[in-house]
Amino acid sequence: MEQLFLLILLVFGGSGLVGSVKVVNQGNEALVERLGSYNKKLEPGLNFVVPFLDNIVYKQTIREKVLDIPPQQCITRDNVSITVDAVVYWRIVDMEKAYYKVENLHSAMTNLVLTQVRAEMGKLELDDTFTARAQINEILLRDLDIATDPWGVKVTRVELRDIIPAPAVLEAMELQMSAERRKRAAILTSEGERESAVNSAKGKADAQVLEAEAHQKAVILGAEADQKAVVLRAQAERQQQILQAQAIAEATDIISQKMQTHATAKQALEVLLALGYLDMGATIGKSGSSKVMFMDPRTIPGTLEGIRSIVSDSQVDASISSNGNFS
Secondary structure (H helix, E strand, O other): OHHHHHHHHHHHHHHHHHHHEEEEOOOEEEEEEEOOEEEEEEOOEEEEOOOOOEEEEEEEEOOOEEEEEEEEEEEOOOOOEEEEEEEEEEEEOOHHHHHHOOOOHHHHHHHHHHHHHHHHHHOOOHHHHHHOHHHHHHHHHHHHHHHHHHHOEEEEEEEEEEEEEOHHHHHHHHHHHHHHHHHHHHHHHHHHHHHHHHHHHHHHHHHHHHHHHHHHHHHHHHHHHHHHHHHHHHHHHHHHHHHHHHHHHHHHHHHHHHHHHOOOHHHHHHHHHHHHHHHHHHHHHOOOOOOOOOOOOOHHHHHHHHHHHHHHHHHHHHHHHHHOOOO
8 A cells, every 4th residue: 555655656757847847949949837827938048937827828929920800891081992011020029918917919910010001001091101101111110119009019110011902992093094195195295206306406507507607608709709819910911011011121222222322223113113003903803893084194204203312312312321422
């Protein structure tokens, strides 16, 4: 009988000893109650509890977890129905609060996130929900972190995944986008045509300016060429007259010298002058227009006499210059 008692005592003692040893894995924590009230928290590693008195009531990880929020219907400020889903990253920072401050932490957080998402979507118009997603994520993160702090929870990140309008709204948006694209295409086309017309007009204006400048340069060059031609002709005529005058002067000197040395030079000079006078009449008669020249034969001897007197005076002057005195 005593052996049976000892055996029973050893069995219960062994089971109690085994039950008093608790191993908690890394990244987890556990809450222990003694006789229905909170006693202590078990940290990762080897822990001991009192058999039959202590009871592990809650064991959970303290690592970051993901809360997937199912799609839900929301109404924007401009009364548009949209479907929104989100994902929330969170972790437990106080195991005691997470167990004793809220009955079902997962359900409480899901409903809290749904409420916050509906509230934020109701503050925005439909167009803003697509462009202000980053701002919405920041607002949800701040509000959820504040709201879950009494539960011993730290919200680290909130992301809106999909924002899907109702089918009718999607159809209207597609029509609006199509109309907007057509509008932009028409604007671009008109701007292109306007630029083309402006460029064409500028091209024509530039061409006209260039043509006018070219014509002006041509006129100036022509006038300069005419001016140079006139100057050259005048210079040529002047040179010709100078040469003729020099030839006449030289011829006069030669004739004067001959007249001084030959006795018959006077008669020869009279014959030459008469022939020259007759040649001048023949030259005038050969011109393109018809002319009539009247000549009095009686004037010829008078002319010759005048020339003879000029020649005589020139001989006298030459004699004075050669002798140095009057004779």
